[in-house]
Amino acid sequence: MKPEDLLQRLSPTHTQKCTVGCLVLDRLLGGGIPCNSITELVAESGCGKTQISLQLLLSAQLPTSLGGLSGSSIYLYSESPFPVRRLHQLSSSFPTLHNPLGKILTHPLHSAHHLFDVLSQLDSLLSSRLDSPSQIKLIVIDSIAALFRFEFENNPRDLKQRSGLFFRISSKLKEQARRFGLAVVVINQVVDVMNDTDGLRIGNSTCWYTSERKVCAALGLSWANCVNTRLFLSRQEERVAREVNGDDCFSTQTRRFIRVAFAPHLPDSYCEFVISREKIFGLER
Amino acid sequence: MEVSSLPISASLRAKLISGGYTSISSLFSVSHSDVARDLKISENQALEILRVASRRRGSERSNGTSSIVNGAQSAWEMLNEEKLLGRITTSCSELDDILGGGISCKEVTEIGGVPGIGKTQLGIQLAVNVQIPMDYGGLQGKAVYIDTEGSFMVERALQIAEACLEDMREYHGFLKRDLQACQVNMQPKDFLENIFYFRVCSYTEQIAVVNYLEKFISEHKDVKVVIIDSITFHFRQDFDDMALRTRLLGGMALKLMKLAKKFTLAVILLNQVTTKYTEGQYQLTLALGDSWSHACTNRVILYWNGNERYAYIDKSPSVRSAAAAYSVTGRGIRSSVSNCKRVKMM
Missing domain, CATH: 1.10.150 (DNA polymerase; domain 1)
Structure with missing residues (x-):
């Protein structure tokens, strides 16, 4: 047993981050999604969780000189169908990649236990491809919340089982992240916060606002202990006035934000981002 | 002598x-x-x-x-x-004060709190601060960092080390007349070299590293702090045999306590919080159950109070229960901003 040389990890080839595919977002994240740990994206539906993760599947294939991981990725999804058309659309922004869709493996998930089984089976695939041109460098799970939200009852016995499974899945993911130098992204949903008094504060804010709802991340406190970095996405409808032919005309515009809820290496910060046809990108403040 | x-x-x-x-x-x-x-x-x-x-x-x-x-x-x-024993500063003077001058050597201190409260930040800060040279009131020791969760980020440790060096240089500026001889000639990278980092991916690995520590530290006698971030993570997967879990944890705690005594070093165990159902309502409590709560000499709970982070001494044989505000800044753990304002107003 030997301690690890931290200086070696400091060299740019070892502290790997996976670019999100946009300089502004990368700056917010200190270079991108870190390898060797679990990053969670939390948001209500329609905020762009899946969009960001689809773009990640592509940017992970970029060479390391461009901030990517030069690797393939695995996309595990619980909410069918897999948005393959959108992925194809986004891939046009990555003209340098050769047949990018061929380097994305997908697998559907039925239940939380199924997820654990799939992860265990991945070990052999991950190690067989290690250090080969088709090495896998990113796992995305979309979404963890959907798997857990309906399978367990709200009684002490089920809750205990549920949190045990959280830690088992997280431990497996972290072990793989570490062994194979993977970036792991899990997607989580939100639940409404009913009253102010018993809101447990996790991270940089007691509760989060999205579409004028007050929400917090789903799956509770135990799951929050299972991820290393939590990013919160929110949306906000705004009425904007525009002048059309001399008349004021109102239209609604959706603004989207991404904020660091907690992370071992990032301060509390946020940035606005836009989902366009071609790509997802952050806005300079 | x-x-x-x-x-x-x-x-x-x-x-x-x-x-x-x-x-x-x-x-x-x-x-x-x-x-x-x-x-x-x-x-x-x-x-x-x-x-x-x-x-x-x-x-x-x-x-x-x-x-x-x-x-x-x-x-x-x-x-x-005990008077001669050094203490490791937390870089937050209010927190040092309630701890009786910092984290004490020869003892096991457990620190717990919700995700994002700053447990890992405090862990990294202590791994850096233990290396402050004796001329600056430090222990000039090394650190063992056992990472069970994968949250230790080298870039963050480097930031904290840089800030620590800056503070030392500033301090050196004040004392220039007395301390002609001692220049700060450390580099931020030196701090990283003196942190022995172990990443463990299962509870069996965790137990193995803890067992190995005695041999490792007897070969590296200048290790003055052992940090486990966190003690909990691998023990929260469904353990069917809870009695076994209690025994394993108890055995680990005893070993760590012995280590602290034998090598005069501080042991820091970071812990998570969980909700406990008592008297019809859910309450926050540190994880691993009641028997574990006896395992550590000192227990510090980190919590949010409005927008401020606080540390509360829940258990200690030598100092009274008290709470102090602290903050997590780009430079590491520091005094809370509002505390500084209060001081200025007086």
Whole structure:
């Protein structure tokens, strides 16, 4: 047993981050999604969780000189169908990649236990491809919340089982992240916060606002202990006035934000981002 | 007192020093077989060294009491020794104050709180601060960091080390007249070199590393802090046999406590919080259950109070319960901003 040389990890080839595919977002994240740990994206539906993760599947294939991981990725999804058309659309922004869709493996998930089984089976695939041109460098799970939200009852016995499974899945993911130098992204949903008094504060804010709802991340406190970095996405409808032919005309515009809820290496910060046809990108403040 | 003043042969003296036994006090708590093994000398030679060392100690002592059993200490001796023990600063003076001057060596301190409260930040800060040179009131030690969760980020450790160096340089500026000789010639990278980092991916690995620590630290006697971030993570996967879990955790706690005593080092165990169902309502409590709560000497709970982070001493044999605000900044753990304002207003 030997301690690890931290200086070696400091060299740019070892502290790997996976670019999100946009300089502004990368700056917010200190270079991108870190390898060797679990990053969670939390948001209500329609905020762009899946969009960001689809773009990640592509940017992970970029060479390391461009901030990517030069690797393939695995996309595990619980909410069918897999948005393959959108992925194809986004891939046009990555003209340098050769047949990018061929380097994305997908697998559907039925239940939380199924997820654990799939992860265990991945070990052999991950190690067989290690250090080969088709090495896998990113796992995305979309979404963890959907798997857990309906399978367990709200009684002490089920809750205990549920949190045990959280830690088992997280431990497996972290072990793989570490062994194979993977970036792991899990997607989580939100639940409404009913009253102010018993809101447990996790991270940089007691509760989060999205579409004028007050929400917090789903799956509770135990799951929050299972991820290393939590990013919160929110949306906000705004009425904007525009002048059309001399008349004021109102239209609604959706603004989207991404904020660091907690992370071992990032301060509390946020940035606005836009989902366009071609790509997802952050806005300079 | 240095071992160089002991009336023993020069070669033995050199062996002692190269083995890390630089002060006479470092010979008090070890057995002759340990010394024999460490220095690769015969047991008789080791016994002789210890006899000479204890005689020297006897002549030093003002009241001349000698211990009843080898290794036993009177409370008076313990008090004197405790005064000499260094403490590791947290870089937040209010937090240091309620801890009685910082994290104390020779003890196991458990620190718990919700995700994002700053447990890992405090862990990294202590791994850096333990290295502050003696001229700056530090321990000039090294750190062992056992990472069970994968949250240790090298880039963050480097940031905190850089800020720590800046503070030392500033301090050096104040004391320039007195401390001509000691320049700060450390580099941020030196701090990283002195953190022995172990990443463990299962509870069996965690137990193995803890068992290995005794050997590792006896080879690296300048380790002054052991940080486990977190003690909990691998023990929260469904353990069907809860009695086994309790035994494993208890055994680990005992080993760590022994380590703290034997090598005069601080052990920091970071813990998670969980909700506990009592009297019809859910309450926040540190994880791992009731029996675990007896395992650590000190217990510090980190929590949010409005927009401020607070640390609360939940259990300590030597200081009273108290709370202090702290903040997590780009430079690491620091005093809370509102505290500074209050001071300025007065």
